Amino acid sequence: xxxxxxxxxxxxxxxxxxxxxxxxxxxxxxxxxxxxxxxxxxxxxxxxxxxxxxxxxxxxxxxxxxxxxxxxxxxxxxxxxxxxxxxxxxxxxxxxxxxxxxxxxxxxxxxxxxxxxxxxxxxxxxxxxxxxxxxxxxxxxxxxxxxxxxxxxxxxxxxxxxxxxxxxxxxxxxxxxxxxxxxxxxxxxxxxxxxxxxxxxxxxxxxxxxxxxxxxxxxxxxxxxxxxxxxxxxxxxxxxxxxxxxxxxxxxxxxxxxxxxxxxxxxxxxxxxxxxxxxxxxxxxxxxxxxxxxxxxxxxxxxxxxxxxxxxxxxxxxxxxxxxxxxxxxxxxxxxxxxxxxxxxxxxxxxxxxxxxxxxxxxxxxxxxxxxxxxxxxxxxxxxxxxxxxxxxxxxxxxxxxxxxxxxxxxxxxxxxxxx
Numbered sequence: 001x002x003x004x005x006x007x008x009x010x011x012x013x014x015x016x017x018x019x020x021x022x023x024x025x026x027x028x029x030x031x032x033x034x035x036x037x038x039x040x041x042x043x044x045x046x047x048x049x050x051x052x053x054x055x056x057x058x059x060x061x062x063x064x065x066x067x068x069x070x071x072x073x074x075x076x077x078x079x080x081x082x083x084x085x086x087x088x089x090x091x092x093x094x095x096x097x098x099x100x101x102x103x104x105x106x107x108x109x110x111x112x113x114x115x116x117x118x119x120x121x122x123x124x125x126x127x128x129x130x131x132x133x134x135x136x137x138x139x140x141x142x143x144x145x146x147x148x149x150x151x152x153x154x155x156x157x158x159x160x161x162x163x164x165x166x167x168x169x170x171x172x173x174x175x176x177x178x179x180x181x182x183x184x185x186x187x188x189x190x191x192x193x194x195x196x197x198x199x200x201x202x203x204x205x206x207x208x209x210x211x212x213x214x215x216x217x218x219x220x221x222x223x224x225x226x227x228x229x230x231x232x233x234x235x236x237x238x239x240x241x242x243x244x245x246x247x248x249x250x251x252x253x254x255x256x257x258x259x260x261x262x263x264x265x266x267x268x269x270x271x272x273x274x275x276x277x278x279x280x281x282x283x284x285x286x287x288x289x290x291x292x293x294x295x296x297x298x299x300x301x302x303x304x305x306x307x308x309x310x311x312x313x314x315x316x317x318x319x320x321x322x323x324x325x326x327x328x329x330x331x332x333x334x335x336x337x338x339x340x341x342x343x344x345x346x347x348x349x350x351x352x353x354x355x356x357x358x359x360x361x362x363x364x365x366x367x368x369x370x371x372x373x374x375x376x377x378x379x380x381x382x383x384x385x386x387x388x389x390x391x392x393x394x395x396x397x398x399x400x401x402x403x404x405x406x407x408x409x410x411x412x413x414x415x416x417x418x419x420x
Contacts, residue, residue, distance in 0.1 A: 005236040005251060047278035061140065062118040062298050064092075071098050071129050078128065082137075084166055087148040088155065088303075089138040091163045092117070094128050104408050105171045106131040107163060107199075109179040112138045112156065112306065114255030114299050120176060122388040126397045127174070131404070134167055136160070136179075140252070140300035142244040152305040153182060153313060157327055160186040164197045170409035173199040174400065176387050177353065180207020181314050184361060185325060185332045192336040200409045203343040203400055206353045206386045208314050209361045210321040214354025222315035230311055235304045250307035252299030321360055338367040341407040343374045345396060347381035374403060 028034065029042050036042045066078045076096035084091035089112075106127055110117035117137045127133050136159070141151070160183060164171055175183035183202060190198035211219045236251050238244045270289060277286040319325040325332040342365055344358045359375050376399050378386060385391050 004254075005239050044279055047275050060298070061116055061300070064094075064118055064121055064124065066094060066121070066125055066128070069096050069098070069125065069128050071096075074098060083134070084163065086159065086162075087139065087144050088141075088151040089136055089159055091166065092135050092137045094124055094133045094135070096128065099130070099132060104131045104404050105167050106133050106404065107160075107167060107171055107173045108133060108135040109160065109173060109175040109183045110136050110138060111176060111178040112302055113178045114250075114252045114302065116140075116298055116300055118298070120387060122392065123174075123176065126393050127400070130401060131172070134163065134171075136163065138300075141247060141249045141303045142238045142242045142251075142301045144244050144247065146244065146247050150305050151303045153309045154327055156182045156306065157186045157189060161190060161195070161197075164190070164199065167197070169196045170200050171197065172201045172203070172404050172408070174203040174205065175207060177206050177383070178208065178310070180204035180209055180358060180361075181310075181320055184209065184334070185320060185327060187340055188332050188334050188336050189327055189330075191338065191340065192330075192333055199340050201341040201343065201404055201407045203345065203403065204358050204361055205345040205396075206347060206350055206383055207358045207361075208353050209358050209364070210318060211315050211354075211357055212318055212321075213356030213360055216351055216354045218352050219315060219354070222311055227308065227312050227316060231304075231308060235308070238301070244301075248304035249301040250304060252301050255299060255302075321364055334364045335367045337365050339372075340368065341372040341374075341403065342368055343376065343400065343403045345376045345378065345386060345399070347378050347383060347386045349380060349382045350386065352383040372407065 029045060030037055034042070064080060066080065068075050069078055070076075076098040078094055078096050081093050082090050083093045108120060108123060108127065110120050117135055120135065124133050124135055144151075156179075160173075164173070164186075173183055173187070184204065184207075187199055187202050189195075208219075211222075215223075234250055234254055235248055236254075238247045238249055273285075273289065277283075277289070313319045313325060317324075320332065320334070323331070323334070342361055344361050346353070346355055346358050348355065355377070362373050362375055365373065376396070378391060378396050381391050381396070386396060
C-alpha cells in the first residue's frame, strides 16, 4: 500500500499536464479569431474539454473568502484571524462590527475527514449573523513534519479543550458530522473536571454518536472489514516531496474516491449537466457546479492513528455510547454532563449518518435536564444540507440560533490561557 501514494503522485502530474493542455485548447477554440468559434461542433468540443480541464485541475487548500455579511439589511466587513496556531490545526476567528460586545461565542468543530474546514464556509457565514464564530482549521497531515509527533483521538479532544480554554467560559459548540464524537467526549471530560470553560451548549449535527442506529453504507463498509484490513489497505506513507515525508496517513484522495464511488451515478450526471450548461451558454449554472466541485475535490490527509482509531472506536466497537471510551487513562463519563444544553440535528435523507445516530446523545446524557435537551429532524434534507444550502440557512440555523440564545451565559468570566 505504501507505493499507492507514489503512484498517485505520478498520475496527478500527468493529469495536471492534461488539464493545462485541455484549458489551452479551450482558449484556442473559443478565440474570436478562430473561424469555427461559436459553431455547434466547436462549442461542444470546447465544453467537453473544459469539463475535463476542471475535473483534472490541481487543487490546494481553499480560502474562506468571507468579505461581508448582511444582517438586518446592513452590510458589515468580516474580519478573519488565526487565534491559535498548532501543528495539526489552527483556531480561526470570524467577527464583524455589527455584533454587540456581548455576542455569543461559537466554536464550530469542522470534520477531520478528508476535506478542509472551508467545506463549512456556508455554516460560518450564516452563524456569523449573531455570533463571534471560531472554527477548527485542521492541517493537512502530509504537510506536518514527522518531528511534530502523533495525532490521535486523544489529541483531538485535547485540542478542543485547549481551544475552549482560549475562547473562555460560556462558549457554545457546534460539531458537524464526524467531530460530534470527540466534541461530545471533550464536553464530558471538562464536565467531570468541573472545568469553567465547558460549553454552555453543544449542538451535534449529523454525527455518528451511535452507528448501531440506522446503519448506512458508510457504517456497513467500516464493519464488514477487520481493523487490520484498514491498516494494511488504506494507509500509505507520505512521499519525499512533502514536509510530512514518511508520516503514515489515510490519504485524502482515497477518501474522495470512496465518497464519489458511493454516488458515482449522481456525480456523472452532475458533470453531464455541467457540459450541457456550458453548451447552452448557461454560465451561472456551470459556475455553481464548478464551485461545488472545487470545494468537494479539495482534500487533505489524516494521520493514520487518528483514522484507524476512529474506525475502531466509533464504527466498529461503539465505545462512546457503550461507556467504554477512555481519554488519557480516564473513562469518558457522559453522565457527568449536567449543565451543557444538548441539541441534536439530523437530516431525514442523510445517507452518511442515519436517523437516530445523533439523537442517541439525548439518551446518553441522563444528568442533563429534559428542558436542556432538544432533537430536530430536518425533513427532506441530506447530509450536506444539514449545514449548507437554503434549508440550512432558512430552517435549521434558526433552530440553532434560538437554542444558543435560550442557553447563553453572557459576560461570564475572563479568557484563560491555553493549557491543553
